[in-house]
Amino acid sequence: MxxxxxxxxxxxxxxxxxxxxxxxxxxxxxxxxxxxxxxxxxxxxxxxxxxxxxxxxxxxxxxxxxxxxxxxxxxxxxxxxxxxxxxxxxxxxxxxxxxxxxxxxxxxxxxxxxxxxxxxxxxxxxxxxxxxxxxxxxxxxxxxxxxxxxxxxxxxxxxxxxxxxxxxxxxxxxxxxxxxxxxxxxxxxxxxxxxxxxxxxxxxxxxxxxxxxxxxxxxxxxxxxxxxxxxxxxxxxxxxGDAGATTLGIVGLEVGDDYAYLGTSGWLAAVIPRTAVDDGGADVTRADVTLADRSAATAEQAPVSHHLALAAGDDLVLRISALLAAGAAADWARAALLGGASPAEADARLEEREARQGRGPTGLLALPSIHGERYPVRDGDLRAALVGMGPRTRDIDMYAAVLEGVAHALVSAISAPSRSDRSTGERSRPLAVAGGGTASAPWLRILADVTGREVRAVDGADAALVGCALAAADELGMDHSIRPLAFRSGGRTVAPDPSAARAHAVMRDAHRALYTAVAAVRALH
Missing domain, CATH: 3.30.420.40 (ATPase, nucleotide binding domain)
Known part of the structure; x- marks a missing residue:
């Protein structure tokens, strides 16, 4: 071959x-x-x-x-x-x-x-x-x-x-x-x-x-x-470049194609029409202005994302909404809250918690911004927070809340359902998820419930190379059957729990407002 x-x-x-x-x-x-x-x-x-x-x-x-x-x-x-x-x-x-x-x-x-x-x-x-x-x-x-x-x-x-x-x-x-x-x-x-x-x-x-x-x-x-x-x-x-090649290799480059990455950092990448940027302005906030310096109205403006062209003269843009800490926040939480438990040990405790309490929000609000933040606000001075602890709150609840916080930050970047196959009327395909965080089945369930979308773990280690192959084969007009990784068989797929998804949806505005509140408190120090 x-x-x-x-x-x-x-x-x-x-x-x-x-x-x-x-x-x-x-x-x-x-x-x-x-x-x-x-x-x-x-x-x-x-x-x-x-x-x-x-x-x-x-x-x-x-x-x-x-x-x-x-x-x-x-x-x-x-x-x-x-x-x-x-x-x-x-x-x-x-x-x-x-x-x-x-x-x-x-x-x-x-x-x-x-x-x-x-x-x-x-x-x-x-x-x-x-x-x-x-x-x-x-x-x-x-x-x-x-x-x-x-x-x-x-x-x-x-x-x-x-x-x-x-x-x-x-x-x-x-x-x-x-x-x-x-x-x-x-x-x-x-x-x-x-x-x-x-x-x-x-x-x-x-x-x-x-x-x-x-x-x-x-x-x-x-x-x-x-x-x-x-x-x-x-x-x-x-x-x-690697951001475009990775997206091409995981999901392709059509409007609505998106995927999440749960590594040390995290992001939501989505292919959007250029008009979505042109109509809404630059969807950015100056990096040297912290959230605490802005008026409340300014603080609620569109989240901070990066917009990258995909091809000259093309009407498509790659929007990347990047968190400074995803897996890093989980690592911190295991060390600080679970006594240095391994990822497998933490997952086992999450499974036990879910068996007792079922799927659904912890009732806590958490910001994962242990190193400052880039999305959904750009504020290098912001720090992590946990809000809502009560007499029944335990360490595993707080750990689960940190994972929820990462998912809530990512869901801010999902502006529309993923692309569906209009020719067959099939529903939108799952949200592909890559990175080391996909090894955690409980975290995938949390992500599915917070986003309200079916999610599917994808091994993205070769994504940029697959994107390279697709770009070359299409440019040279080769007869090929190279497919993005999200279209291939295999990988764990998790559906959202409808009740849990509704409960998480109610919490989105409160989670978003927490960025403003924490920045304002920090500004008083």
Whole structure:
């Protein structure tokens, strides 16, 4: 069976897989690379490490007899929102990662400069802009290392773009990654000259934008064979950045497609029409304004989400509503409330509690914001809270309330039922759920009851690679049966309990109001 060679250059490692046109994964390999962090918030990686790790993973994968003969395309994705400065020979400095926070001053100055011209940076990009914006990162380099900034003859915004450049394809960026840089105008889907000027960035340095969910940007040659061990003549496809590729690999990219992630952090990702952003404004709140600083009316505005383009000229947007703590909040609660119980021990106690009391709300309200919060408010000073304890409240009740709190935060991002099959009249499919939290059957039941939707656990470990394969196969017009993971058989499915779902629905407004109340109390300290 012919295969697509898929490469995901993530935050910590290069992951490669051969995915057959029937959707089966023929092989996997990975190779890590280091991150250099600094006390002042810096986070950098060496682009040469990306290349070395990519070669190691691909070489291991292609050692399978006959594998090289069947490679139909090389499809690339990876971490987004990294600043990589280039000259004709390659990177001229370490890549500044999306997690680098050293450009706070520069982000504020870009905000101020644009506001002096009557422009909201957040509204123009439909995403909150802060120190992690590539525009702010570049402005910091202009301020702190003008010689380095002046030597740049181009830039890309992640390892997938860098690898494409190293393979001789030129400078490219997919729209999903571009939307994360702080330089893309949401309404036009093009890089913004006014933002570039505010960042002291020459527009000629910006890469070209791909126009499809996956686009052929070149073909491998003898240099590619030397660099990666990939045979010559293979199409090179730039797939969406990791957020888009993961969504494509889990549920697809049609309006209404959504999934939840329960890892250390958590999020609800949904494909929505661009008009939902245009009509409702930017759906963002400035990152440097805490909830306690706002009036009550302002505090109740639309939740803070990120909006990422999916393809140039497309009417679809990927909305990501991200919690700072999901599994991290559960870990904290087990340590603080259950005496350091393991996840399995905590689940056993939840099962016992449910057997005694049935499914339904604990009656407590909990915020999971142990590290501050990004959604449904953006407030770095917010902290977790538990409200409503009484004489019968026990430790396991409080632990269950924390899991409910994560679910209530995620349900704020579900604006409409998931897409149904209009041709057959079938009801909406389950909410796919990925991440380590899916190992907890009680948490899945809580999520089903709070959302009022059937939920289905999905192993998302290979999601970005599956998304890569889909993007390449569709772009090249291949006859294939690769399917998103949510459409495949297997995985635990949990239906909501109707009575519990109704009871949780009554609590949604109270849970949302708790963010305002806790922020106001903290402001009095």
């Amino acid at each position: 012919p295969s697509v060679l898929c490469l995901d250059l993530g935050t910590s490692a290069a992951k490669a897989a051969l995915i057959d046109l029937d959707g089966s994964i023929h092989g996997r390999a990975s190779c890590p690379y280091p991150t250099r962090t600094t006390a002042d918030g810096g986070a950098e990686q060496d682009p040469q490490d990306w290349l070395r790790s990519a070669r190691t993973a691909i070489t291991e994968l292609l050692h399978v007899p006959g594998a090289t003969r069947d490679v139909l395309a090389l499809s690339l994705t990876g971490q987004m929102q990294d600043l990589v400065l280039l000259d004709p020979d390659g990177a001229i400095a370490p890549a500044v990662l999306y997690s680098d926070t050293r450009a706070g001053q520069d982000a504020q100055e870009i905000h101020a400069r644009l506001e002096s011209e009557g422009i909201s940076w957040d509204s123009l990009t439909a995403t909150v802009q802060d120190a992690t914006s590539c525009a702010a990162m570049f402005r910091r380099l202009v301020r702190t290392d003008p010689d380095l900034a002046g030597r740049a003859r181009g830039m890309v915004f992640g390892p997938a773009g860098y690898l494409a450049h190293a393979l001789g394809c030129g400078r490219w960026c997919d729209p999903t990654t571009a939307a994360a840089t702080g330089l893309l105008e949401a309404r036009t889907g093009t890089f913004s000259g006014v933002i570039a000027r505010a960042a002291s960035l020459d527009e000629d340095l910006l890469p070209a934008l791909t126009t499809a969910t996956g686009q052929v940007v070149g073909r491998t040659d003898t240099a590619a064979q030397d660099l990666l061990g990939v045979p010559g003549g293979v199409p090179i496809v730039l797939a969406p």
